Amino acid sequence: xxxxxxxNLYIFLILIQVFLLSVINESYSVETSSEKxxxxxxxxxxxxTYNDENNTIVASGSAMLYYKSFTVQADKIIYNETLDNVVAxxxxxxTEKNKTKIYAEDMELTDGLKNGFIYTAKLxxxxxxxxxxxKGQRIDGNITKFxxxxxxxxxxxxDGTNKPLTWELxxxxxxxxxxxxxxxxxxxxxxLAGKSLIKIPYLSxxxxxxxxxxxxxxxxxxxxxxxxxxxxxxxFFNINKSSDITFTPVITTKQGPLFNFExxxxxxxxxxxxxxxxxxxxxNPSNIxxxxxxxxxSLKTAAQLDINDKWNWGWDATYTxxxxxxxxxxxxxxxxxxxxxxxxxxSNKNYLSAKAIExxxxxxxxxxxxxxxxxxxxxxxxxxxxxxNGNLNLNSQFTSLSRNAGDEQTRFSSDLSWENKYTTNQGIxxxxxIGIKADHFRTYDESDDSYHSFSRLHPKFSVKTSWPLYSVNxxxxxxxxxxxxxxxxxxxxxxxxxxxxxxxxxxxxxLNLFEIDRSYGFDKIEGGHKLAVGINYDxxxxxxxxxxxxxxxxYHLGGKNSFDGKDWAGTDDYHSDVIASxxxxxxxxxxxxxxxxxxxxxxxxxxxxxxxxxxxxxxxxADMNYIEYLSSTNVLDNxxxxxxxxxxxxxxxxxxxxxxxxxxxxxxxxxxxxxxGIGYADECIEIDLSYKENFYADRxxxxxxxxxxxxxxxxxxxxx
Numbered sequence: 001x002x003x004x005x006x007x008n009l010y011i012f013l014i015l016i017q018v019f020l021l022s023v024i025n026e027s028y029s030v031e032t033s034s035e036k037x038x039x040x041x042x043x044x045x046x047x048x049t050y051n052d053e054n055n056t057i058v059a060s061g062s063a064m065l066y067y068k069s070f071t072v073q074a075d076k077i078i079y080n081e082t083l084d085n086v087v088a089x090x091x092x093x094x095t096e097k098n099k100t101k102i103y104a105e106d107m108e109l110t111d112g113l114k115n116g117f118i119y120t121a122k123l124x125x126x127x128x129x130x131x132x133x134x135k136g137q138r139i140d141g142n143i144t145k146f147x148x149x150x151x152x153x154x155x156x157x158x159d160g161t162n163k164p165l166t167w168e169l170x171x172x173x174x175x176x177x178x179x180x181x182x183x184x185x186x187x188x189x190x191x192l193a194g195k196s197l198i199k200i201p202y203l204s205x206x207x208x209x210x211x212x213x214x215x216x217x218x219x220x221x222x223x224x225x226x227x228x229x230x231x232x233x234x235x236f237f238n239i240n241k242s243s244d245i246t247f248t249p250v251i252t253t254k255q256g257p258l259f260n261f262e263x264x265x266x267x268x269x270x271x272x273x274x275x276x277x278x279x280x281x282x283x284n285p286s287n288i289x290x291x292x293x294x295x296x297x298s299l300k301t302a303a304q305l306d307i308n309d310k311w312n313w314g315w316d317a318t319y320t321x322x323x324x325x326x327x328x329x330x331x332x333x334x335x336x337x338x339x340x341x342x343x344x345x346x347s348n349k350n351y352l353s354a355k356a357i358e359x360x361x362x363x364x365x366x367x368x369x370x371x372x373x374x375x376x377x378x379x380x381x382x383x384x385x386x387x388x389n390g391n392l393n394l395n396s397q398f399t400s401l402s403r404n405a406g407d408e409q410t411r412f413s414s415d416l417s418w419e420n421k422y423t424t425n426q427g428i429x430x431x432x433x434i435g436i437k438a439d440h441f442r443t444y445d446e447s448d449d450s451y452h453s454f455s456r457l458h459p460k461f462s463v464k465t466s467w468p469l470y471s472v473n474x475x476x477x478x479x480x481x482x483x484x485x486x487x488x489x490x491x492x493x494x495x496x497x498x499x500x501x502x503x504x505x506x507x508x509x510x511l512n513l514f515e516i517d518r519s520y521g522f523d524k525i526e527g528g529h530k531l532a533v534g535i536n537y538d539x540x541x542x543x544x545x546x547x548x549x550x551x552x553x554x555y556h557l558g559g560k561n562s563f564d565g566k567d568w569a570g571t572d573d574y575h576s577d578v579i580a581s582x583x584x585x586x587x588x589x590x591x592x593x594x595x596x597x598x599x600x601x602x603x604x605x606x607x608x609x610x611x612x613x614x615x616x617x618x619x620x621x622a623d624m625n626y627i628e629y630l631s632s633t634n635v636l637d638n639x640x641x642x643x644x645x646x647x648x649x650x651x652x653x654x655x656x657x658x659x660x661x662x663x664x665x666x667x668x669x670x671x672x673x674x675x676x677g678i679g680y681a682d683e684c685i686e687i688d689l690s691y692k693e694n695f696y697a698d699r700x701x702x703x704x705x706x707x708x709x710x711x712x713x714x715x716x717x718x719x720x
Contacts, residue, residue: 042066069097114141126208153684164194224706228254256283289700291322349382390420408444431464462487479538491560492527528559545586642666
């Protein structure tokens with residue numbers, strides 16, 4: 001009786017199994033009890049058939065096989081449990097977790113899908129890269145060999161025109177090694193638009209998962225009046241995971257080779273060291289070049305090194321053998337630079353910075369010797385105590401400035417201030433401020449070869465009041481905010497021996513209208529009492545645009561303030577010019593910004609600054625910038641300025657575009673520089689051809705015309 005019940009149980013279980021196998025979209029799991037080391041296999045399909053004689057499972061119709069980290073999708077899959085063999089056919093997709101995909105029509109793999117053959121195969125890598133072949137062989141699950149294969153990043157045409165790929169690498173054999181992350185080619189030819197251009201016996205490059213790999217980068221070509229034809233061929237050398245060197249020789253036909261090195265070392269999350277030397281021995285030098293007319297060189301280096309979680313130090317330095325070398329060879333277009341070494345510390349509300357700085361001017365113009373500042377120490381501290389619930393801050397600076405020839409100055413400044421913000425029940429904001437600034441100077445006057453010491457104490461009291469008024473209607477959101485700041489400040493204590501080194505410029509506009517001290521540095525203080533009034537208007541329209549308008553004026557109420565001179569355009573005759581600004585932004589497609597200044601006496605506009613950007617990524621990117629100053633804003637520069645610059649990038653077709661940039665000096669009716677170019681770009685290639693003219697002259701820098709050609713196969717950045 002017990003035996004009968006036992007057989008009834010077996011029969012019942014068999015019937016359940018037959019029922020489950022007959023259901024559409026069934027799944028079957030095979031686990032080998034005799035060999036526990038074999039992984040489980042899961043099969044899903046419209047129809048599953050199990051053959052006891054040869055231990056095979058046939059999955060037909062939307063078949064899916066799950067095996068370890070692999071997934072196989074096909075029209076039909078046959079799995080042999082004994083041989084651990086998989087045979088698939090029809091629309092095959094082999095996927096390994098976090099790795100590549102293989103598409104094929106027929107496939108036979110064994111040993112856990114590690115070995116076998118794939119027919120009519122396509123290996124899909126990252127960044128749209130793919131290998132297409134008539135036959136492929138997998139070896140040990142990490143190496144795939146393809147016969148009669150091609151590699152490309154380009155998409156095939158889907159419009160039925162059967163156009164050739166933009167570019168491809170065709171080879172007798174392509175081998176992808178997933179361990180070494182490299183792709184190798186035997187008897188390879190580079191084909192562009194269906195035409196074979198280059199054929200070589202061997203080529204290799206890293207696969208798409210590699211971000212940094214030793215090898216040559218793609219070259220660029222240019223031609224110039226000065227150095228002739230030039231080919232730049234960078235070579236990237238990967239030292240380790242955190243450091244590398246790029247060696248870039250530039251072979252020129254007129255001046256010989258220029259050598260450029262760039263060393264980069266990422267020491268920590270925020271720590272790094274960069275070193276970039278360049279040099280050339282000119283074959284055809286210009287007699288008017290500054291410095292050594294044959295051997296010219298430069299060195300740019302920067303670093304930031306962590307001492308601990310609160311302190312770091314570093315440097316940012318530039319050296320050049322002469323004033324025009326870096327601009328002459330397009331290494332750096334800067335006309336001024338500074339070199340510094342620094343130490344910084346930050347702990348909660350306590351900040352300290354110590355620097356030594358050297359300034360260098362590269363333009364051919366007469367001016368005072370550039371200064372050396374050593375040291376420049378800044379300390380900012382916010383006290384934990386909050387008197388009257390306000391913030392108590394102490395800002396200090398110590399600096400010593402010297403020159404090879406000229407006046408010198410040492411200064412210690414300390415500014416203690418308290419500020420707070422209050423809001424009434426009606427929404428009116430009050431922001432009181434109380435401060436006192438103390439300075440001590442020691443200056444050297446070269447004219448009488450003597451030192452002078454003096455001090456000053458400057459108290460300040462100010463309160464800013466604003467009343468934001470907000471409204472909403474069917475057309476958008478409106479914000480009107482009238483603002484007033486009343487400031488009482490001690491008289492500016494002038495001294496003929498004081499050197500104003502850090503406050504020579506005061507560009508008065510809507511951005512600093514309500515500042516307590518509108519001078520940019522510590523040497524100069526804006527003294528006297530003033531009343532600044534203005535109104536801000538913000539509007540968010542129903543289309544997603546944001547409009548902002550500001551207008552204001554500053555009134556001098558009393559006390560001594562040297563900003564009332566014409567050299568400081570905006571505060572002459574004791575009361576400032578009227579300043580205004582407008583801006584509009586439409587979903588980052590249209591961006592407009594305009595600033596202007598109106599002379600209070602003559603009612604003439606003395607400054608205009610207009611910037612317009614239009615960005616429609618599909619068809620047009622354009623920007624225009626206009627600047628006009630009818631009176632000086634810089635005591636060291638009394639010349640007028642009127643300049644127009646801008647650029648445009650216009651899509652001619654889906655892949656072709658035209659671009660142009662230029663700068664025009666309206667005051668002198670002269671073009672300063674211009675560029676015209678045409679480019680082609682798709683998912684796999686970029687080609688740019690540009691013509692450039694530079695009309696600026698400075699010693700051996702003459703008016704120059706150049707042509708630049710750039711050819712880039714996307715994601716194929718290095719080969720070896």
